[in-house]
Amino acid sequence: xxxxxxxxxxxxxxxxxxxxxxxxxxxxxxxxxxxxxxxxxxxxxxxxxxxxxxxxxxxxxxxxxxxxxxxxxxxxxxxxxxxxxxxxxxxxxxxxxxxxxxxxxxxxxxxxxxxxxxxxxxxxxxxxxxxxxxxxxxxxxxxxxxxxxxxxxxxxxxxx
Amino acid sequence: xxxxxxxxxxxxxxxxxxxxxxxxxxxxxxxxxxxxxxxxxxxxxxxxxxxxxxxxxxxxxxxxxxxxxxxxxxxxxxxxxxxxxxxxxxxxxxxxxxxxxxxxxxxxxxxxxxxxxxxxxxxxxxxxxxxxxxxxxxxxxxxxxxxxxxxxxxxxxxxxxxxxxxxxxxxxxxxxxxxxxxxxxxxxxxxxxxxxxxx
Numbered sequence: 001x002x003x004x005x006x007x008x009x010x011x012x013x014x015x016x017x018x019x020x021x022x023x024x025x026x027x028x029x030x031x032x033x034x035x036x037x038x039x040x041x042x043x044x045x046x047x048x049x050x051x052x053x054x055x056x057x058x059x060x061x062x063x064x065x066x067x068x069x070x071x072x073x074x075x076x077x078x079x080x081x082x083x084x085x086x087x088x089x090x091x092x093x094x095x096x097x098x099x100x101x102x103x104x105x106x107x108x109x110x111x112x113x114x115x116x117x118x119x120x121x122x123x124x125x126x127x128x129x130x131x132x133x134x135x136x137x138x139x140x141x142x143x144x145x146x147x148x149x150x151x152x153x154x155x156x157x158x159x160x
Numbered sequence: 161x162x163x164x165x166x167x168x169x170x171x172x173x174x175x176x177x178x179x180x181x182x183x184x185x186x187x188x189x190x191x192x193x194x195x196x197x198x199x200x201x202x203x204x205x206x207x208x209x210x211x212x213x214x215x216x217x218x219x220x221x222x223x224x225x226x227x228x229x230x231x232x233x234x235x236x237x238x239x240x241x242x243x244x245x246x247x248x249x250x251x252x253x254x255x256x257x258x259x260x261x262x263x264x265x266x267x268x269x270x271x272x273x274x275x276x277x278x279x280x281x282x283x284x285x286x287x288x289x290x291x292x293x294x295x296x297x298x299x300x301x302x303x304x305x306x307x308x309x310x311x312x313x314x315x316x317x318x319x320x321x322x323x324x325x326x327x328x329x330x331x332x333x334x335x336x337x338x339x340x341x342x343x344x345x346x347x348x349x350x351x352x353x354x355x356x357x358x359x
Contacts, residue, residue, distance in 0.1 A: 040265050041257035041272060042237050054256045059263055059272055115251030122250065129249035133237035133256075 004065045006031065007075025017063030021055075022046045024062045025072060033073040033106045037135070044134030047107040047114075048072050054114035073106035076113060089113055092151035100138035108134050112148050121152055184209055184338025187349035200353035207317075207346045208292045208358075211299075215326035215336040219279075222286030229270070230334050232288075247279035254278045262330030270332025275325045282306055296357035310351045318344025 003012045006029060013024055025031045025048070034057060037045030041056040048057045049071040071079060077087045086094070089112050099105045108131070115122055115130040122130070127145050136144065185206050193199040210216060218227040224241035225234055242249040248256070260276040281287075284304040287295050298304050299313060308316065317323055318340065326336035336343075350356075 040268060044237070047256075053253060054251055056257050059257060059265070060259065061263070064259060111251060117251065119250040126250050129240050129242070130251040132249075133239065133252060135237075 002062055002066050004067060005069040007071060008069075008078065013062065015062055018061045020058050021048070021060040021062050021065055021070070022057040025057060025070075031072050031074050035103055035106055037104065037107070042133075042135075043104070043107075044111055045104050045107040047110040047134065049110060049114060052114075052117060054111050071110075073109055076109060079113070087113065087151075088154045089116070089147065089151040092147040092154065095150060096143050096147045098140055098143040098147045100136075100140050104134065104136045104138075108136065108144055112144070112151070115148070116152055116155060120156060122148065184342050184346075186342055187345045190349070196353050197356045200350055200356035201358050203346055203350040203353060204296055204356065205292065205358055207343060207350060208295070210326070210336050210338065210343050211287070211295060212292065213326070213334075213336045215329055215333070216323075217288055220281045220285055220287035222288050222290070224280075224283065224286075226280055227288070229332075241280050241283060244282070245279070246282055247277070254280075262328075264331065268332075271330030273325070273330055273333070275322050277322065279322075293358050300355060300357070310355055314344065314347045314351060317347045 001012050001014050002017065003010065005011070006025070011029060013028055015024060015028065022034060022036060025034050026036070034048055035045040036058065037043035039058050041059045044056065046056055046058040047054050049055065049069075050060070050065055051068050052071075077085060077090060080087045084091075087109075089109055093099065093105070093109065098108075111131055111134045115126065119126050119130070124145070127148055131141075131144065131148075187203060190199050190202050190206070193202060214227070214230050214232050218229075218232060221227060221241075226239055226241075227233060228235050239252070239254075240249055242253075247254045255276070255278055257272065258278040259272075259274040261274045262271040263274055264271050285298065285306070287298070290298070300310070302308060305313065323343075324340045327340055329335055
């Protein structure tokens with residue numbers, strides 16, 4: 001039995017330890033916000049947080065997260081700690097209408113949250129480097145960058 | 161029958177041992193060189209077979225971009241060194257994808273390499289594009305080698321786990337030549353003979 005937290009809820013799964021975390025989230029826990037893209041850590045669609053750090057869940061054996069805290073896009077808003085429905089990034093995503101087809105967006109949001117967690121006021125280079133491994137086939141990159149900057153501004157109390 | 165099996169096993173064992181020797185000569189094979197400096201230079205030349213191998217060089221970029229594979233292509237997906245910690249930019253650390261051990265991926269001919277920690281060498285130790293002479297000089301320079309003494313360098317090359325990964329790179333990658341033990345012996349002998357650098 002492998003025990004860990006998912007979005008602050010204790011879970012225990014009786015699965016082979018090498019099962020990708022992605023499949024545990026989607027098929028066992030019905031948290032389908034996290035997407036399967038490439039399966040080989042090349043696209044970022046499956047990004048979640050493990051103990052606050054971005055992790056590609058498609059190449060993360062579930063045994064490796066035993067005792068850890070996993071956050072998925074479903075739990076992102078709660079991490080802001082302000083009781084609002086949306087995380088500042090999600091609010092900014094809506095405001096600038098960042099998604100097109102939307103498939104990669106949960107991974108984009110989780111990666112952006114990891115970026116802002118370390119660099120609250122990111123430069124264009126910070127955003128380019130930190131988001132470079134999250135692919136968007138709709139080419140929404142300009143809007144994504146705009147939304148990250150907007151969210152950073154909101155998180156920093158409107159200062160810029 | 162039993163004799164035949166034992167003979168075959170002995171032959172296999174000899175073949176493996178010879179392959180290791182052929183890949184990377186042991187330090188004693190340089191004992192015949194009478195001149196101490198000449199021997200030291202030759203020892204570093206042998207060490208350089210490991211140091212310049214893709215398993216080592218891929219994580220010693222001079223341009224802050226890691227390389228991948230035996231062909232040393234640019235890292236895919238795009239990745240940069242990040243800050244001084246050298247484990248990726250803000251929010252995207254090496255261990256976002258690289259776990260604590262090599263990971264087999266169904267349908268793919270290469271494992272995703274893994275070790276804890278997984279990170280680049282410091283920026284001051286960028287080797288790609290340098291000559292063996294330049295690498296040697298850099299390796300000995302405390303200002304550029306992380307303030308390491310020669311004894312520290314020996315310990316690092318002989319025992320560090322991430323260096324050791326070079327001989328256990330998983331499916332789809334060539335292992336570094338020889339063994340980490342032989343590299344350690346060569347390094348010790350190189351230091352004992354004056355740690356001379358090739359010209």
